[in-house]
Amino acid sequence: xxxxxxxxxxxxxxxxxxxxxxLVRMPDVYNRIQAGTKAVTLGALSLLLGIGLLYPQWWxxxxxxxxxILVTNPLGSSTIARALLMAGVxxxxxxxxxxxxxNNP
Amino acid sequence: MTLTLLETVxxxxxxxxxxxxxxxxxxxxxxxxxxxxxxxxxxxxxxGLVVLAALLASPLYLDVALIYGAxxxxxxxxxxxxxxxxxx
Amino acid sequence: xxxxPVTREETYLAHGIFLFLLVFLLWxxxxxxxxxxxxxxxxxxxxVVTLASRPHLSVFSGLRLSPSAIGPFxxxxxxxxxELVRSNIDMARRVLSPSLPLRPAVVEVKTRLSSSxxxxxxxxxxxxxxxxxxxxxxxxxxxxxxxxxxxxxxxxSATRAITSKFExxxxxxxx
Numbered sequence: 076x077x078x079x080x081x082x083x084x085x086x087x088x089x090x091x092x093x094x095x096x097x098l099v100r101m102p103d104v105y106n107r108i109q110a111g112t113k114a115v116t117l118g119a120l121s122l123l124l125g126i127g128l129l130y131p132q133w134w135x136x137x138x139x140x141x142x143x144i145l146v147t148n149p150l151g152s153s154t155i156a157r158a159l160l161m162a163g164v165x166x167x168x169x170x171x172x173x174x175x176x177x178n179n180p
Numbered sequence: 181m182t183l184t185l186l187e188t189v190x191x192x193x194x195x196x197x198x199x200x201x202x203x204x205x206x207x208x209x210x211x212x213x214x215x216x217x218x219x220x221x222x223x224x225x226x227x228g229l230v231v232l233a234a235l236l237a238s239p240l241y242l243d244v245a246l247i248y249g250a251x252x253x254x255x256x257x258x259x260x261x262x263x264x265x266x267x268x
Numbered sequence: 269x270x271x272x273p274v275t276r277e278e279t280y281l282a283h284g285i286f287l288f289l290l291v292f293l294l295w296x297x298x299x300x301x302x303x304x305x306x307x308x309x310x311x312x313x314x315x316v317v318t319l320a321s322r323p324h325l326s327v328f329s330g331l332r333l334s335p336s337a338i339g340p341f342x343x344x345x346x347x348x349x350x351e352l353v354r355s356n357i358d359m360a361r362r363v364l365s366p367s368l369p370l371r372p373a374v375v376e377v378k379t380r381l382s383s384s385x386x387x388x389x390x391x392x393x394x395x396x397x398x399x400x401x402x403x404x405x406x407x408x409x410x411x412x413x414x415x416x417x418x419x420x421x422x423x424x425s426a427t428r429a430i431t432s433k434f435e436x437x438x439x440x441x442x443x
Contacts, residue, residue: 081186084231088193090356091224095200097363098220104212105413106372107204109401110359111220116396117356118197119227126234133233135297136242140230143246147253148223149395149402150388154257155219156403156413158264159212160374246298 080128087121090114104159112152119144194231197224215259222252283328288318330383330442340440347437348393355398362415373417374403377410377427380435386442393434400430 097110120141127137183191201224204217226249233241295310296302331337362369377394381387391402391410399415412430 077184078186081184081190084190085186085193087227088190088197090360091197091227092193092200093356093360093363094220095197095204095224097359098204098217099200099207100363100368102368102370103372104210104216105401105403106370106415107213107216109399109413109415110363111201111216112401113352113355113359113396114363115197115220115223117352119223122194122227123230126230129234130237130239133239133242133300135300136239136246137230139294139297140226140242140246140249143249144223144226146392147249148219149392151219151253151256151260152216153391153395153402153404154260155212155215155263156401158260160403160411161264162212164210164212 076128080125083121083128084125087118087123087125089118090121091118094118104164105156108152108156112148116144116148119148191231194224194228198228212263215256215263219252219256222249222256226252280325282333283325283331284318284322286328286331286333287321287325288314291317327385330381330385332441332443337441340437344434344437344441347433348396351393351397351433355396358398369416371416371419372413374411374413375417375426375430377412377430379408379410379431381438381442382408383443386438389442390431390434390438393438394430397430397434 091114094111094114097114098107101107101110123137123141123144127134198221201217201221205214205221208214226245229241229245229248233239233245291314292310295313296306299306299310379387379390381390387405387410391405394400394402394410394412401413401415403411403413405411410431412426414426414430418425418429
């Protein structure tokens with residue numbers, strides 16, 4: 076049981092690290108939001124699951140925290156993205172590619 | 181509680197994640213980048229607080245994590261609203 | 269699957285009871301015990317919250333509160349978690365590859381969900397699925413930032429690729 080919990084904790088930490096790495100590596104703010112939100116959300120859920128296996132008596136509160144992260148994190152990211160678009164920040168485009176769907180029909 | 185090897189590695193990775201998001205927070209280059217970094221950092225901190233609760237075997241920190249997450253969300257929405265206002 | 273027509277008052281009451289039970293459940297989960305004191309306090313808090321949020325109960329009007337909604341709900345949860353894991357593996361691949369394979373673009377997709385709650389759940393699901401981030405919801409049009417947008421995508425193909433897998437199940441329990 077401890078080993079399973081540890082492996083899940085490790086996966087969670089790894090996804091969180093990848094999300095943060097994406098935050099540093101991605102070229103523009105929209106892509107950074109993408110990397111940050113997705114990986115960190117799954118990382119957090121995975122960490123919570125791992126802790127839940129270590130401390131089964133905490134499951135109800137952990138579930139509430141997990142639900143809260145699941146609802147607020149994507150919502151917060153969407154809010155930032157919307158604000159950026161309204162403020163006129165354009166998404167980054169690769170220089171050599173001429174293939175974009177919406178802006179170049 | 182004594183840590184196993186896997187748990188130590190997981191903790192180190194979580195620390196690395198915090199450092200990387202702090203790096204983005206410092207580098208910017210624009211204010212929205214910092215907001216995104218702060219948002220990500222808040223979620224990492226929330227899960228970090230849960231991990232802390234486990235490390236100290238104290239469920240009190242779970243409540244701290246819950247409130248911290250909720251407040252961070254409100255903060256992010258408030259900042260997003262402020263950015264929105266600047267553009268229009 | 270059409271629900272039998274019900275009067276406005278009846279659905280209003282049903283949504284109130286739904287919120288009441290939701291708040292009570294949340295209270296019990298946070299308290300983490302089933303002592304009589306907690307239950308009584310929880311019931312009182314849930315009642316106060318439900319009464320205080322009466323003007324906003326219409327948020328729940330998008331929910332289909334019928335037993336037949338449980339199947340689609342569970343199916344949706346399954347699809348959602350599979351997509352969440354897939355999106356993370358996809359994102360990890362992109363972040364770790366040295367060349368950063370990105371073809372980002374903002375596309376529009378159309379939703380057939382009419383309630384704001386349904387659109388909220390759909391928008392959140394889109395954000396957590398492979399390579400897509402909801403930017404804005406404008407009526408039935410959802411603006412999506414797509415990391416890997418195919419060169420010749422239009423609103424129909426984007427809708428098929430992004431929303432259809434969720435909408436199929438979502439339509440079972442929200443409007």
